Amino acid sequence: MFFCVCVYGDSSAVSGYIEAVKRLACEILDLMAEGLGVHDPSLLSNMIRDVDSDSMFRLNRYPPSSFHTPPPPHRATTTTEIGFGEHTDPQMLTILRSNDVGGLQICVAGGTWVPVTPDPTAFCINVGDVLQAMTNGRFMSVRHRALTNGFKYRMSMAFFGAPPPHAWLSVPPELVTPHRPLLYRPFNWAEYKKASYSLRLGDSRLQLFLK
Known part of the structure; x- marks a missing residue:
């Protein structure tokens, strides 16, 4: 299934958005650290604030899986083809936002896939592998995937908060x-x-770093 990564819009607008979601990611990490009783509540967020942080921003565009005539209003469209396969994000935290087209699913206990209701006015927050490791498994990395919609394009914007390389x-x-x-x-x-x-x-990377 075709999948592409694109960047659109005025660079100043994009930069402003990235700075805003970066601040949001840092606030969330501070609250997590405080809730866990970590001696320095900014321990986690400082890695994203670091000037050498490897954080990145990505725009995803998923084309519809069918270019035929849309079904009548009384028939629901389907999201049955894989747009991006199951995986966990390797970074610390992902701040995700999409348009009003469904497709994102998360895997819950027992291997059941649950669709995430699209809401263009809200953010979806995913814990990544690094945060799972640094919290000693208190927070678990979210296994997820993206399905294509039968007749509509799906757009998503993702900020991946990551520490400096070294x-x-x-x-x-x-x-x-x-x-x-x-x-x-x-x-x-x-x-x-x-x-x-x-x-x-879809492989489990953290298995390589078990104590």
């Missing part, structure tokens, strides 16, 4: 206890990215 990623000591031992060995983002590119899209 930042040391380790679990804060407050999150390691006798009842919850350390799950992952320390690593850096450059090492994790290299491992990610060596695997297939």
Whole structure:
């Protein structure tokens, strides 16, 4: 299935949007750290604020899976073809927004795929692999996929908050206890990215970094 990545619009508008969602990502990470009892509430967000942060912004455009005449109003359109296969985001946190066309699905316990209701006025927040590792499994990376709509284009905008390439990623000591031992060995983002590119899209990358 055809999938493309495009960037549109005035560069100043795009830059302003990126800065806004970056601030939102940092606020969310601060609240997570505070809720977990981490001694420095800005420990996680500082990695995204860093001038060398490897964060990125992406626009996705999914064409309809059918170019035939749309069905009558009383018949529902379907989203049955894969636009982007199942995976987890390797970064820390993803801030996602889309138009009013469905297609995003998340995998819940038991392997069931659940559609996410599209809302162009809201954000979808996905935990990534790095955040799962740094919180010692308190927050779990979200496995998700994108399906194409039968008759409509789907657009999405994603900000992927990531640490600097050589930042040391380790679990804060407050999150390691006798009842919850350390799950992952320390690593850096450059090492994790290299491992990610060596695997297939749907493979579990964190398995390579288990303690």
